[in-house]
Amino acid sequence: MKNASTTRRDEIAAGLARVERRIADACAAAGRARDEITLIAVSKTYPASDVRILSELAVRDVGENKDQEASAKAGECAGLPVRWHFIGQLQTNKARSVVSYADMIHSVDRPRLAEALDRAAVAAGRRVACLVQVALDDEPGRGGVPPDQVPALADVIAAAGGLTLGGVMAVAPLGADPAPAFARLREVSAALREKHPAAGVISAGMSGDLAEAVAHGATHVRVGTALLGRRTPFVR
Template sequence: MSARGDELAAGLDRVRERLAGACRDAGRDPAGVALTVVTKFFPASDVRLLAGLGVTEVAENRHQEAQAKREELLDLGLRWHFVGGLQSNKAAALASWADVVQSVDRAKLVAPLARGAEREGREIDVLVQVSLDPPGADQRAGADPEDLPALADAVEAAEGLRLRGLMAVAPNDGDPARAFDLLTGLHARLREQHPRAEELSAGMSGDLEAAVMAGATRVRVGSAILGSRPSVA
């Protein structure tokens, strides 16, 4: 294996060990926590190496970059996730490559994403992104918790879209465990109305253990596997 392949294998092993340990501490079956490797800004060659190490799901946050990578790597049969901020005028374009969109955080994104899915003849899995930032904080992407029911209903009603669950990012400040506990409660309430929305995507390189303890079914890890982000234009 190449030197880069060795680096990726070592990073992947460390993350898999962390996940296994987190599941032991939480009394959970490791099979219940999926790993999505965030490959944004890294070359397609890295994605190919990761696939050779058993990675089956990868995430991107820029449409053109992701579309090009997917076309180059079609032979690998990977499942592609979009995890970036989404603009309504670009939502339809994601349907050309994304199997999962994890960042639907407002109702105006639903119709264009559904149109794109119809145009491409595909069904897209959707996770609604909710904000865990406290009131008054500089809020990043994510729907306000009180807006979740209407947003989930809109996704559920859209042709070509399948509501699969929730996604969130822990706030920059504060205890991620407390934020993920809030997310767990929001997810439980969502599933009362949408039982098939089983997925809970939470936890990244720095806080995956807290996310697993709170019940995450998917973690999104980039730098802990791939290393520091390369410089981009």
């Protein structure tokens, strides 16, 4: 009889295999190479032990969306060869904490936040990659700036001494075909790269719409449920 940890490893390995097949199929359909896509395993609400298993399975990018959970988990997983991505809405008073562990912050949506992150990064002696979160719907609670405000915010990030402008991120509108939104994000990215050629990251696509995201140029997909299974409440 398998013990619980072996069973969980088998579950995660099977989920990873399924997600990898989906990404490979999406790349083939879009005429893209698999190595153009970075899979970010979204570990929110899952324990640090799952991150250790992901690391053993050669997953190198892990995403979290709440600082309290992310900072604790990053501490528990110190020493693992993983890059931490912060993908949730972020308050300026959490900037110092998030900068202490995050390698890339996907949800920068206002100059004040960029400035707070810059101060924290400089104080910590770090340089942190940041993405401009783009709002592709009319739901203000989901964060992001309208496409026409992306250039100004990108300039703030690019000029910051402790930050690097990585590119753009978006979440597809709820209950709608994601393809038009991802196509719009690709246009925003192309316009951004005219001034900032190195800002090539397009973070888009989750468990339900990763194929559409890959078809429209996503470089990073954020997958949780399809990879790790049904979520249970996180307990520290």
